[in-house]
Amino acid sequence: MRRHRIQLINPNTSQAMTETMAHTARTIASSRVEIDAVCPKEGVPSIEGHFDEAVATLGILQQIREGEDRGVNGHIIACFGDPGLLAARELAKGPVLGIAEAAMHVASMVATRFSIVTTLPRTVIIARHLLHRYGFYEQCAAVHAIDLPVLSLEDGSGLAQQKVREYCLNAKHNDNVGAIILGCGGMADLAAELSEELQMPVIDGVGAAVTLLESLLNLGITTSKWGDLDFPRNKGITGPYAACLNTPSS
Amino acid sequence: MRRHRIQLINPNTSQAMTETMAHTARTIASSRVEIDAVCPKEGVPSIEGHFDEAVATLGILQQIREGEDRGVNGHIIACFGDPGLLAARELAKGPVLGIAEAAMHVASMVATRFSIVTTLPRTVIIARHLLHRYGFYEQCAAVHAIDLPVLSLEDGSGLAQQKVREYCLNAKHNDNVGAIILGCGGMADLAAELSEELQMPVIDGVGAAVTLLESLLNLGITTSKWGDLDFPRNKGITGPYAACLNTPSS
Amino acid sequence: MRRHRIQLINPNTSQAMTETMAHTARTIASSRVEIDAVCPKEGVPSIEGHFDEAVATLGILQQIREGEDRGVNGHIIACFGDPGLLAARELAKGPVLGIAEAAMHVASMVATRFSIVTTLPRTVIIARHLLHRYGFYEQCAAVHAIDLPVLSLEDGSGLAQQKVREYCLNAKHNDNVGAIILGCGGMADLAAELSEELQMPVIDGVGAAVTLLESLLNLGITTSKWGDLDFPRNKGITGPYAACLNTPSS
Amino acid sequence: MRRHRIQLINPNTSQAMTETMAHTARTIASSRVEIDAVCPKEGVPSIEGHFDEAVATLGILQQIREGEDRGVNGHIIACFGDPGLLAARELAKGPVLGIAEAAMHVASMVATRFSIVTTLPRTVIIARHLLHRYGFYEQCAAVHAIDLPVLSLEDGSGLAQQKVREYCLNAKHNDNVGAIILGCGGMADLAAELSEELQMPVIDGVGAAVTLLESLLNLGITTSKWGDLDFPRNKGITGPYAACLNTPSS
Amino acid sequence: MRRHRIQLINPNTSQAMTETMAHTARTIASSRVEIDAVCPKEGVPSIEGHFDEAVATLGILQQIREGEDRGVNGHIIACFGDPGLLAARELAKGPVLGIAEAAMHVASMVATRFSIVTTLPRTVIIARHLLHRYGFYEQCAAVHAIDLPVLSLEDGSGLAQQKVREYCLNAKHNDNVGAIILGCGGMADLAAELSEELQMPVIDGVGAAVTLLESLLNLGITTSKWGDLDFPRNKGITGPYAACLNTPSS
Amino acid sequence: MRRHRIQLINPNTSQAMTETMAHTARTIASSRVEIDAVCPKEGVPSIEGHFDEAVATLGILQQIREGEDRGVNGHIIACFGDPGLLAARELAKGPVLGIAEAAMHVASMVATRFSIVTTLPRTVIIARHLLHRYGFYEQCAAVHAIDLPVLSLEDGSGLAQQKVREYCLNAKHNDNVGAIILGCGGMADLAAELSEELQMPVIDGVGAAVTLLESLLNLGITTSKWGDLDFPRNKGITGPYAACLNTPSS
Incomplete structure (x- = not known):
């Protein structure tokens, strides 16, 4: 049976919180799943409002890009506001869930x-x-x-x-x-x-997202690329996000 | 890792449809899951309205009872109207999902x-x-x-x-x-x-329910017995449903 | 002016409650209406959840069938959850109201x-x-x-x-x-x-249903048989509900 | 059994339409009900927008007042926009229904x-x-x-x-x-x-309102005067509406 | 730059309240706006229910008519229930806002x-x-x-x-x-x-309405006369409202 | 009368579109308002999805910060998806509107x-x-x-x-x-x-936002800092957004 690699993205910069969540995720995940727990190097130490979410989204999208390049099969946005969820779904090939x-x-x-x-x-x-x-x-x-x-x-x-x-x-x-x-x-x-x-x-x-993401991977179902969650059109982005689109996914 | 036994209840009496769904369920289920595919001996050959759902609910609840007695860990109601879903959730210890x-x-x-x-x-x-x-x-x-x-x-x-x-x-x-x-x-x-x-x-x-039910089993989460989905109060039921409550679950 | 016969179905097996409700119904009904108060012989003594409603529905549908055979003109489901309402509407020729x-x-x-x-x-x-x-x-x-x-x-x-x-x-x-x-x-x-x-x-x-049902009977309006509340398709039902369809209504 | 007198208010000035509706109302009403069909002497010949409804409301409230004074037991506002319905409910002792x-x-x-x-x-x-x-x-x-x-x-x-x-x-x-x-x-x-x-x-x-109003009258239920549909406070109204409050209802 | 004349309609007959609101309106209005504060001569001294609103609507529509004839550019209905708002929008050429x-x-x-x-x-x-x-x-x-x-x-x-x-x-x-x-x-x-x-x-x-109405006037946008807020059809109205339509607006 | 300086933020990098919108904004704005039309130096040339919005939000927040430092009184986010609107409202002292x-x-x-x-x-x-x-x-x-x-x-x-x-x-x-x-x-x-x-x-x-923003400025009302749109808590942000908070607004 196929093994899955799931990227758990803590969108804040707290290493301690990343570890707390990674521990929970690994307790829940089945034996065929590997958890990559990551958090952004730069950003906001905690997410407590819309501004914080905007900051966090930048890191999330970069992690989505890097995770996809590393070959992870799916992504979890591990902040209760599900920041950047639809943007991440556009960017990723694999399924993305918010906690x-x-x-x-x-x-x-x-x-x-x-x-x-x-x-x-x-x-x-x-x-x-x-x-x-x-x-x-x-x-x-x-x-x-x-x-x-x-x-x-x-x-x-x-x-x-x-x-x-x-x-x-x-x-x-x-x-x-x-x-x-x-x-x-x-x-x-x-x-x-x-x-x-x-x-x-x-x-x-976190546990819920790990196991629901496994469900999607088992079903072989990922974000629909027919319609409004299709990959972003690459129109020549510049600035900090540019790297997100420089390895075309489609 | 714990193995799970999931009961797939086709609420109509069609053996052919039960087999179609069992096949799909087994294709999707992980290796740690066993699928018990059942359908009622009596009832309605297909479910195409509210009356048919009422008929089917009788068989569903009896299968829930029998499955629980056999030790299955969770139940799927495999009809798109999710007939009897909340009644089944009251009756069962394990989680119940409709397709x-x-x-x-x-x-x-x-x-x-x-x-x-x-x-x-x-x-x-x-x-x-x-x-x-x-x-x-x-x-x-x-x-x-x-x-x-x-x-x-x-x-x-x-x-x-x-x-x-x-x-x-x-x-x-x-x-x-x-x-x-x-x-x-x-x-x-x-x-x-x-x-x-x-x-x-x-x-x-069907595939969706199998894998989501696995998710609940992996999380160790079942229907809440605090509140309105608690086991039915046994007040001396008589008639065809009586058997459903004669093995007290709580 | 035409007389109406209204069947008041108490879906639980409590004879006392049936009488309480029959008394109220008769107080409210106009002089041209006769109230048949019935309750199932078997079933649940009171209805306090979804499981109880499923049990009760069995009795309700059998009473609907018998009442139609006896020539009643309309039906009241006298339990506050309106159990089996849409199924009863499919089955009956006359109008059906929940309390x-x-x-x-x-x-x-x-x-x-x-x-x-x-x-x-x-x-x-x-x-x-x-x-x-x-x-x-x-x-x-x-x-x-x-x-x-x-x-x-x-x-x-x-x-x-x-x-x-x-x-x-x-x-x-x-x-x-x-x-x-x-x-x-x-x-x-x-x-x-x-x-x-x-x-x-x-x-x-109960009183509300009696008088609203009279309204429908006075208007000569009954459940629409065009569309989703048409009579159930009889596809060869077996088991306790089978009798409900053996006197074709249409 | 008590007889009821129902006032059917056609809010426009069309005598022909008043008669059409009165005929239907009398066909539907039970033998214990008398229908008073009225329409305003002044106002709008038909109601086809919000302005027309405002005009019509003036006549409706005056008819409500006069009907109450004459001792009618309930009122129907016989225009499909139900103009002035809540105002009429405040003003009247008897129940009011819109068609x-x-x-x-x-x-x-x-x-x-x-x-x-x-x-x-x-x-x-x-x-x-x-x-x-x-x-x-x-x-x-x-x-x-x-x-x-x-x-x-x-x-x-x-x-x-x-x-x-x-x-x-x-x-x-x-x-x-x-x-x-x-x-x-x-x-x-x-x-x-x-x-x-x-x-x-x-x-x-029209027929629906006649028979539902009979239902309310049979139940002995009228507009609640506890809360926001209580009689209008009479604070010294002047102008065309003044007459509506000059026979205190409460 | 064009000057605007805004009619502030207090729908009750309280001159004191009209002045309170006029004062606020003039404090908020820009220098290019003139405020006409009016209230009906007859009607209800305060608006505290649906009946009061119906009374008030009569005065509002007459003020709308007179204001339009005087050349005001827009109207404010200065009662928190926004009585007669859609009727006023039908009647007026200029935009109408409720407070x-x-x-x-x-x-x-x-x-x-x-x-x-x-x-x-x-x-x-x-x-x-x-x-x-x-x-x-x-x-x-x-x-x-x-x-x-x-x-x-x-x-x-x-x-x-x-x-x-x-x-x-x-x-x-x-x-x-x-x-x-x-x-x-x-x-x-x-x-x-x-x-x-x-x-x-x-x-x-009141202040909010003054400044939003200025916004609409600055944008050159008024109530759409395409569709359901078009001028009332003049079908021969009689009675107190008749004057509202006797100076055709369209 | 006080003059207002409104920042019109085109969140994409198209200079042509910025000019189109600035022209419209200046046509609508009253004589007491000055329009600062800006767009980000880096980012996305057009906004056609959630990913593009996330990219754009970065530039919007930086412009909000710079605009506030320059003393503008209010901000317009001139993209029809209103990207980053609530984050911008947290960050800014002045009111913010999306088009x-x-x-x-x-x-x-x-x-x-x-x-x-x-x-x-x-x-x-x-x-x-x-x-x-x-x-x-x-x-x-x-x-x-x-x-x-x-x-x-x-x-x-x-x-x-x-x-x-x-x-x-x-x-x-x-x-x-x-x-x-x-x-x-x-x-x-x-x-x-x-x-x-x-x-x-x-x-x-664009025109609508200019004039509604003027309304808010005339009323002296800005984003509430009581509750969930209060200024972001500065917890030591790092990375491209850090500059947004380095001139404390509160």
């Missing part, structure tokens, strides 16, 4: 409604927009923000983890939902333990 | 919009209702009916297959979509060939 | 927004799905569950009735609505008293 | 989808807005305009009637719907004949 | 979500309907009512102003919004001060 | 429904997503693509202009709309002529 969409797809298969627990309040609007874009808006009861920045998940104090747990417990008892989605890649390592403690699905998008 | 939802999830990961090609016009309303329920309504450009009954796919004449192909070609050129979903389990064997010919994803729900 | 849809139609004619008071929390999702399906979602402010099972309405303690009253009062004062719908057939006898006490429309679906 | 909403409620009880055939293209937007307001938008496949003014229905040539018939036939064969709504009160007399010819429900709002 | 729509357009340009603070609870439904009609429903977090009548804003006690301030502060801290809309023309003079105090956009529709 | 949203706001003020005429079919999905995001989806009848690339508008042949005209004429006669939006900044110079020829509003987003 937010992956978590939402999985939640909708095991519960009639779910809540999301995320980091800063300013990211809530990003989750809302994705829920609308993907069609899961009516299935989401609430998006809760613990009001701590993303990197607090890596500060070693455990405070952020404690708040995530509290918000999940509250959501379980007040939101009338059957599942909870962890709204940040940096929470990937909490899903198993919280699922066990709460006795309900607490879903991490 | 319509599975196909729609996959389509939404590889294209911004898709069309559906189904059998009789009277089934179009069922697809529409599912698109709304699941949240994919805005992503679906059109639901086309070839206006032939389900069993014409098994009559050996090839006429239905020819019409499916024609409708897919028309959808490709007129609907401004990136993917096409085959809206009947009996079309499962056409997806690979049509994808190749049309050079775009033509998605079959 | 949930009936209550929602009436509420929308006398108030700009309404709330629903139902029994167990796990039935809330069923009401939500109906609100979406029927188009009344935006007109519903909240669905409240008293968190007692359906049959507590028949236990003689009056506790459930007391909680219904409390929840209705709360809805009146907090939900900014003009009407309240009682979300269970077993609450049918409370509507008049609560309307009087709260001085606002408290709507019971 | 557009009535037709849509009935259509949604007998078909999964319907189309509308109306008069001038400029009225299509009014039907669209109502479909959204009432929640029936997804159930409407198309709104077709015959492109003739309302009064052409009364010119004796039969041309408008012929075009209505053609558009209904086209809708039957092309729209994948189970019912058709006649989108003008002046088409009330065509419904029975077209239903017979097309062998599918062709629904007229 | 509710104007405030919502502006809010959506400077924040991802907003709340509304209005007067009586019974007006909330009017704001909701407008949010749906205009497409801003998802962008509105909440509509809060201070539960005081419109004219309390003119009673000199300052109580209503104090409550508006309190509700704005609460909305800022609880609604997770970036802007607040003042939901009554009589609050126009509070926007600047509250914006300053709350350090976030507090938007008044 | 797609501006055109849609204006269209909704002068017509009940509109159509869009754009360039390549692959950009249609971008317009659809914006229509949903902004809330104008129901008001848009159709998005038509002339199937020519953006730069064909600058090739001097007039072919693209001819096709735009044809598609506008078709939309006028077939779409039942009152206005047409030109879906590309490069079509800015066609709006006046087409409006004249078609005798209906043909709306260009």
Whole structure:
């Protein structure tokens, strides 16, 4: 049986978060899958708004290009806002999944409604927009923000983890939902333990994306190149993105 | 690595269609998965409306019960209307997927919009209702009916297959979509060939459901028993369904 | 003027609840209408989830068949989830109404927004799905569950009735609505008293369905047999449902 | 059994159209109902846009006032745009129905989808807005305009009637719907004949409103005066509308 | 550069409120714009429901007619329910804006979500309907009512102003919004001060409408007369509205 | 009266298109406004997909930064996909408008429904997503693509202009709309002529954005810094975007 190489792109520059997510991804991936965990050398240390997403997209597209050149078979954008998702789908030959969409797809298969627990309040609007874009808006009861920045998940104090747990417990008892989605890649390592403690699905998008991407690879289905996700037309790009198109994919 | 046993439930009584779908399922399943393909002994030979779905649900729930007793790990409802899906999720310990939802999830990961090609016009309303329920309504450009009954796919004449192909070609050129979903389990064997010919994803729900169900099993995530998909309360059921609850699951 | 015979189908096996609803139905029906109140001999004692609805649907369709054979002119499915509604519409010559849809139609004619008071929390999702399906979602402010099972309405303690009253009062004062719908057939006898006490429309679906069904009969309009609600195609059904089609309706 | 007196308000000044609608209303009404058919002395001869609706609303509210004073039990606004509906509900003690909403409620009880055939293209937007307001938008496949003014229905040539018939036939064969709504009160007399010819429900709002209003009267339910449809606060109105509030209703 | 004359129509008969709004309008208008502030001689002293809106519409349309005859270039309907907006657009040659729509357009340009603070609870439904009609429903977090009548804003006690301030502060801290809309023309003079105090956009529709109307006039764009907002067909109107059409505009 | 300096950012590198748009902008702007028309030195020559938008966003944000440093009062993103709009709003002190949203706001003020005429079919999905995001989806009848690339508008042949005209004429006669939006900044110079020829509003987003931005500046309202559009948190960005944050705005 064919082996797959999946590129896990952490769009921020945090090496610690990349490792947290890579560990989760490797725990979930089947034995026939190899995980390449990467993050950009330059960019933003964490993604907490639309500006941060724009910065991150630059790194994501460069990693997509380099990954494709290295022969990876598919890509994961491991930030809960799914930044640059459609641009990455245009650029890549292999399938591309965001961790937010992956978590939402999985939640909708095991519960009639779910809540999301995320980091800063300013990211809530990003989750809302994705829920609308993907069609899961009516299935989401609430998006809760613990009001701590993303990197607090890596500060070693455990405070952020404690708040995530509290918000999940509250959501379980007040939101009338059957599942909870962890709204940040940096929470990937909490899903198993919280699922066990709460006795309900607490879903991490990194694991969800790894296994859904395997699904697409097993099906032999990749981003459609018929229509609006076709490869970008190369019209003579200049500047930092130019390298993305200099190895024609089609 | 743990092995999984997946029950593929064809809700109609057609043995030929069960075999067509089992073949596709086994082609897609990874080496660690065993497919139990079953269909009810009694019921309706094909499912082409709401009454047929009600009939089929009876058989589905009995197969869910028997499969759980045999120790299968998850279930697929292999009819494009996803009949009895939420009832089955209540009844089963393992995860349950319908082939319509599975196909729609996959389509939404590889294209911004898709069309559906189904059998009789009277089934179009069922697809529409599912698109709304699941949240994919805005992503679906059109639901086309070839206006032939389900069993014409098994009559050996090839006429239905020819019409499916024609409708897919028309959808490709007129609907401004990136993917096409085959809206009947009996079309499962056409997806690979049509994808190749049309050079775009033509998605079959049976294969999609097999691999998405593997994803859930790999993640260790099953239907939430917290909330509205909890096991049915056993209040002393009588009649043909009584057996479904006589081996308490919880 | 023509007389009408309306079959009131209680889809659960509770004789007490059948009588409660029959009494309400007869109070509302005009003098030219006769009410046949029936319930299945076998099935589920109360309906509190999707599995229960699947069980109930079997009995409903058999009653539809028998009622049509007896010459009834129309049918009411007297469970707030409207189980099997579209299947019943396919099967019957006469019009079929569910009590949930009936209550929602009436509420929308006398108030700009309404709330629903139902029994167990796990039935809330069923009401939500109906609100979406029927188009009344935006007109519903909240669905409240008293968190007692359906049959507590028949236990003689009056506790459930007391909680219904409390929840209705709360809805009146907090939900900014003009009407309240009682979300269970077993609450049918409370509507008049609560309307009087709260001085606002408290709507019971049984009464609503009786009178709306009379409306359809007076108009001479029944379920359209052009299109997707046409009679089921009889393709050789076997098993418990077979009898439903053995007296061809068309 | 109590008798009911229903006021049928034709909001335009056409006596011929008032009579057409009164005839239909009396055919549908049960023997315990008396129909008062009225139209304003001054106003607009036909209603084909938002300005016309504003003009018509003045007359409607005056008729509501006068009807209440005369002791009628309920009111029908017999123009397909349901002009002034919520204002009339505030003003009246008895229930008020518009013929557009009535037709849509009935259509949604007998078909999964319907189309509308109306008069001038400029009225299509009014039907669209109502479909959204009432929640029936997804159930409407198309709104077709015959492109003739309302009064052409009364010119004796039969041309408008012929075009209505053609558009209904086209809708039957092309729209994948189970019912058709006649989108003008002046088409009330065509419904029975077209239903017979097309062998599918062709629904007229006047008849629908008469019988639904009877339903409300039988249920003893009227417009909620708790909340936003309460009687208008009388703050010292002056001008043509002043008379509407000079007989305090509350 | 061309000068513009804008008619600010206060649809109620309160001269004090007309002056409040005229003052705000003149503060916002550019030097090339002249503001004609008018209110009807007869009608309703404040607008707090659908009946009041119907009354007000009569005066609005007469002012539109008179304003057009005087040569004004555009019109503002200065009541937060935008009464008679589409009728006014049909009647007028120049563009017409409502203050509710104007405030919502502006809010959506400077924040991802907003709340509304209005007067009586019974007006909330009017704001909701407008949010749906205009497409801003998802962008509105909440509509809060201070539960005081419109004219309390003119009673000199300052109580209503104090409550508006309190509700704005609460909305800022609880609604997770970036802007607040003042939901009554009589609050126009509070926007600047509250914006300053709350350090976030507090938007008044009168100022918003003045400047958006200037935008349309600068663009040379007015209500489309192609299609459903074309001038009303003059079919021989009689009664109080007749004068509106006696100076043909087209 | 205060003067305003508005930065018109053409996000592609075409100098010709920048000049076309600057010319239109200056024609529309009032005498108190100065237009700074800029385009990035590096980037993509035209924007026809999500990848192109990601590239363009880099240049847009750098121009926002430089413009703010130069003291401009507001910004226009002059590409019909409104790329980077929310990121730009976070970064800038002054208000920011996209030309797609501006055109849609204006269209909704002068017509009940509109159509869009754009360039390549692959950009249609971008317009659809914006229509949903902004809330104008129901008001848009159709998005038509002339199937020519953006730069064909600058090739001097007039072919693209001819096709735009044809598609506008078709939309006028077939779409039942009152206005047409030109879906590309490069079509800015066609709006006046087409409006004249078609005798209906043909709306260009560049002019619309200039005048709406003036409105915001006149109102003294800018992007809310309370909530999710607050300035980006500066967490130590590195790489090409770093310069955007090195002149702290807050």
